[in-house]
Amino acid sequence: MTLPLYALLDGNNFYVSCERIFDPRLHGRPVVVLSNNDGCAIARSDEAKALGIKMGAPWFQIRHLEREAGLVALSANFALYGDISDRIMSLAARLGDRQEVYSIDECFLDLAGLPDATAQARATREQILRWIDVPTCVGIAPTKTLAKLANHIAKSAERKPGSYPARLAQVCNLAELSERQRDWLYQRTPVGEVWGVGPRIGRQLNEAGIATVLDLIRLDPATVKARWSVVLERTVRELRGTPCIGLDDAPAPKQQIAVTRSFGQRVTGLAELKEAVTDFASRAAHKLHGQDSHTSAVLVFIRTSPFKPQAPQYSRSIIVPLRLPSSDTLQIVGAALAGLDRIYRAGFDYAKAGVMLLDLQPATQGQQELELGDDAVLHERRQARLMRALDAVNDRFGRGTLTLGSAGLCQEPGRRWTMRQERRTPRYTTCWDELLTVSA
Ligand SMILES: [Mg+2]
Secondary structure (H helix, E strand, C coil), X not given: CCCXXXXXXXXXXXXXHHHHHHCHHHCCCCEEXXXXXXXXXXXXXXXXXXXXXXXXXXXXXXXXXXXXXXXXXXXXXXXXXXXXXXXXXXXXXCXXXXXXXXXXXXXXXXXXXXXXXXXXXXXXXXXXXXXXXXXXXXXXXXXXHHHHHHHXXXXXXXXXXXXXXXXXXXXXXXXXXXXXXXXXHHHCCEHXXXXXXXXXXXXXXXXXXXXXXXXXXXXXXXXXXXXXXXXXXXXXXXXXXXXXXXXXXXCCCCCCEEEEEEEEEEECCHHHHHHHHHHHHHHHHHHHHHCCEEEEEEEEEEEECCCCCCCCCCEEEEEEEEEEEECCHHHHHHHHHHHHHHHCCCCCCEEEEEEEEECCEEHHHCHHHHHCCHHHHHHHHHHHHHHHHHHHHHHHHCCCCCCCCCCCCCCCCCCCCCCCCCCECCCCCCCHHHCCCCCC
16 A cells, blocks of 8 residues: 655745746845735745744834835735746646645645655756746645645745754655654644644643644544544644545635635536536635635636646636625625636636635724725625525535525626725736836
């Protein structure tokens, strides 16, 4: 039997790295990317992290660093990030038999049975760097939770010399190490770095004297289940090397929600793709409601199989911004389908499609509503009630009991609301009018 082996490939400071492709002056400088409406920092360069800027820091609180430390702040350019993501994912897909696009800059790959996994991962990483100019790190291990941890080690070893052995920088394969070496790494890693251990559980664990990953691994799974939860028990089993989370059944990350699937058989027609995208977008919206967030940009992608190089290849993604951050299933599905219409080309055998919700924010942050007229607020409330009813029916009677007719994009004309994006760079790769110009 082949042993399980997973890789997690992740873009370093992804949004900032995308901006640096087209503006080399940003290298070596502290750079942050701001959320829609230029509200708060959603990506930071290493230099910005070194200034002490935290994830999610409100722009007004860090603005003074522009003058004092040469901080560069840019508005999120999701059209650019989505396109660069698509290119990276296409290259990464060749590394493993199966790929799960987990977020805009992360994918899991099934490497079971792959000889020289470390060397292959290094080669893929190099190719992505050379062809696309985005640095990535790869973690490799027998379970997805450990692959995430390995990725953290690979990234930290590169960013903070001395934190971990330098030879683990960029690509870290835990499966190659001895148990003693692994324990040594786990002892140096705070328990809060473990995938699935959120801040709240992390605090509880710390209070119980469990400070490091090694402490957590040494707990008895049955005790963990009794005292914490079955979810944390699963995490402990994964940390011990027993795979409990397969591809495509991971919990959603908090900043983005992705629902992507490889099709059981090739799909060629637009009608079938629409059905799939409607389903993915509805499920993504459901997850969004579950964490009580709003999204302001919907990414949809379709691609052919990289394992059939003799067949015509096609891979495209597009980002459709919403006028107002929303959790409205109708709007999200509508945006995804509108995107699909734009990128669909006939004549290809599609193997995979997906929908991602980007730029998430707590639903309570809806202060923009004040700028709308009463009608819009009322409409918003009615929509929220409709969405709750939709979710309740689907929770009770099973997913898909109530679904949307696939044409339901409701863009009411009254909304003349546009996003504030004063610092957005050009959409270099997706818009003819915004190509990079080089002066002679
Ligand atoms: Mg990343």
